[in-house]
Amino acid sequence: MKRILLVEDDLSLINGLSFAIKKQEYELDIAHTRSETDGLWEDGKYSLVILDVTLPDGSGFDICKMIRQTSKVPIMFLTVMDEETDIIMGLDMGGDDYITKPFKLAVFLSRINALLRRSENFDTPATELNSNDICIRLLKGEVYKSGKLVELTASEYRLLCYFMENPNQVLSSEQILGKLWDCSENYVDNNSLTVYIRRLRKKIEDDPGNPQCIITVRGMGYKWVTKD
Secondary structure, eight states: OOEEEEEOOOHHHHHHHHHHHHHTTOEEEEESSHHHHHHHOOTTTOSEEEEOSEETTEEHHHHHHHHHTTOOOOEEEEESOOOHHHHHHHHHTTOSEEEESSOOHHHHHHHHHHHHHHHHHOOOSSSEEEETTEEEETTTTEEEETTEEEOOOHHHHHHHHHHHHSTTOEEOHHHHHHHHHSSOGGGSOHHHHHHHHHHHHHHHOSSTTSOSSEEEETTTEEEEOOOO
16 A cells, blocks of 8 residues: 655644545655654655645755655645745755645645556556667666766656657647646646756756757647657
């Protein structure tokens, strides 16, 4: 059974979320503070981490940074901080989703299910994808550029796989979001996709400011251009 770690200090919200999450037949651990999170966190123990940003003794952003040092586990932010700069910061540091309060419970649960489903079932029957000096070892979930290991978040990994599985094809934002989230693209802000693309380019392009692999096709979407 999948286990979720919820880091939240609002007791009234915890009660509702706990009931809804457990009704989906997920196991749930709850931390109310940064220090409690440190005591619970263990790589490989959780299938998903849900983080509030503002905590009594720290920030969910700091917890995300800590987790990303060792793990690719999907991370969802759930917070009242709805400024664009906050959303970009959360996604840039390795968050896979960012939901602002107040929110609809049905949408929240759909996004949880989509994150877990995509992280579990994204691999293809092939064992490797190779293009533009990038190698994805699907069985291990590892990405190499010029033979060197590249650290990617779960969303970055899935995005790169999708591009490399569809070389030289224009993929619309709706197609990409649908593949990544497996739910209505209306649930995901297109600005989030822009952040994912920019973040991935920084890690796999020789010159992120002048991308040669992930090309923007104006008015249409994005394309993975093969050089070999």
